[in-house]
Amino acid sequence: KNEVEQSPQNLTAQEGEFITINCSYSVGISALHWLQQHPGGGIVSLFMLSSGKKKHGRLIATINIQEKHSSLHITASHPRDSAVYICAVRSQETSGSRLTFGEGTQLTVNP
């Protein structure tokens, strides 16, 4: 079993829909990251969380440390949101800034 599991693996939505991507992890963590990978392959960091909730524009990320679970929400989705969304965690037991990554969720938003 992977230390970081994401669901769903693939998600198709219509423009304007509210989207939720989930991430569960099995280790104690010091931080959780949400990343966005564009079709060309480049990756952008969206959020880094250690507790609570963060919001940036139409994106909201939440984390529940006790339940070892995080969600990424996209409100009023748009075709330009189509990308792979990746959850990554920094384990409390690892040194440096090493991250463990989920397999990603492929999001497609249709106009």
Place this chain on the structure above:
Amino acid sequence: DGGITQSPKYLFRKEGQNVTLSCEQNLNHDAMYWYRQDPGQGLRLIYYSQIVNDFQKGDIAEGYSVSREKKESFPLTVTSAQKNPTAFYLCASSFRGEQPQHFGDGTRLSIL
């Protein structure tokens, strides 16, 4: 603008050849990382370096080598010992400690 530059974007290698992937950053970051991405799998750490002239193996270091002679540069060599080198390779960097990683645009390596 500051960022991470990976080159080339596409790279082809004949079997038995070593190839070197370039990663340069001008963000003044201390730490640099190399990841491999395969279809249907999460990113896997190959090597990382937290300071110049020092680096550590990640989870899949066999068949790869790195150097960190300058803060700005962290080249990755894919040696002929790597039996399945076809993949997408991503370089990242960060300040030390609890900081987000910044990623390059990646290099796609294929075997001819």
